[in-house]
Amino acid sequence: MALTGAGLSTESGIPDFRGPGGVWERFRPVEYQDFLANHEARKEHWRYKRTTVPAMLSAEPNAAHRALAELEAARRLAAVITQNIDGLHQRAGSRRVLELHGTNLEALCLRCERRVPIVDALAQLEHGHDVPRCAACGGWLKPATVSFGESLPPAVLRDAADLAERSDCFLALGSSLLVTPAASLAAVAKQGGSALIVITLGKTPYDEIADVRIAAKVGAVLPEIAASVLG
Numbered sequence: 001m002a003l004t005g006a007g008l009s010t011e012s013g014i015p016d017f018r019g020p021g022g023v024w025e026r027f028r029p030v031e032y033q034d035f036l037a038n039h040e041a042r043k044e045h046w047r048y049k050r051t052t053v054p055a056m057l058s059a060e061p062n063a064a065h066r067a068l069a070e071l072e073a074a075r076r077l078a079a080v081i082t083q084n085i086d087g088l089h090q091r092a093g094s095r096r097v098l099e100l101h102g103t104n105l106e107a108l109c110l111r112c113e114r115r116v117p118i119v120d121a122l123a124q125l126e127h128g129h130d131v132p133r134c135a136a137c138g139g140w141l142k143p144a145t146v147s148f149g150e151s152l153p154p155a156v157l158r159d160a161a162d163l164a165e166r167s168d169c170f171l172a173l174g175s176s177l178l179v180t181p182a183a184s185l186a187a188v189a190k191q192g193g194s195a196l197i198v199i200t201l202g203k204t205p206y207d208e209i210a211d212v213r214i215a216a217k218v219g220a221v222l223p224e225i226a227a228s229v230l231g
């Protein structure tokens with residue numbers, strides 16, 4: 001199985017929001033409870049999405065996304081667990097994708113839980129609404145990403161932990177493995193007897209226990225690894 005982080009997205013030209021010059025320097029992160037309770041917070045969060053989502057929608061999957069899709073198609077990869085919210089794994093052809101932090105491609109009605117494409121919500125902003133509403137019930141729409149202060153989706157987490165436990169080879173790709181619980185999945189896999197392969201630029205807390213450690217861009221090495229696995 002594979003766990004993917006921000007490195008895969010940046011290799012597709014999507015800015016790392018947390019890095020220097022990232023959008024967090026221009027926007028205040030909105031906490032989940034604030035979004036529910038405070039209209040100014042809802043407006044701020046949608047201004048942020050209006051600024052950042054279009055770049056994500058125009059990004060293309062890269063060689064790393066495609067290699068993972070090929071491994072899955074050949075039944076050599078059970079699933080991709082991702083911290084990314086850009087939908088690029090699915091666009092590359094991956095079928096089983098567990099999105100720990102939700103998706104930026106949809107918005108969700110806070111009242112009736114209906115999901116709509118994010119482009120429909122953004123279109124409402126273009127027509128002068130400062131917070132888009134659900135067409136079915138009039139409730140506020142929230143991007144279907146997991147906000148600060150919001151729990152991760154429990155069913156996704158459970159499936160991810162289960163996959164990590166049963167994994168025989170765990171690929172940690174483009175992640176600094178600093179954010180739990182995503183990062184702790186690497187430990188779960190290792191404790192369950194899995195091999196741990198860490199491919200990312202920069203250090204991770206799991207470098208010492210990794211069976212294989214490659215400091216490189218994922219797109220530069222994973223296609224070659226996939227080709228050798230697939231013969």
Ligand SMILES: [Zn+2]
Nearest residue numbers: 109112134137
């Ligand atoms: Zn609704």
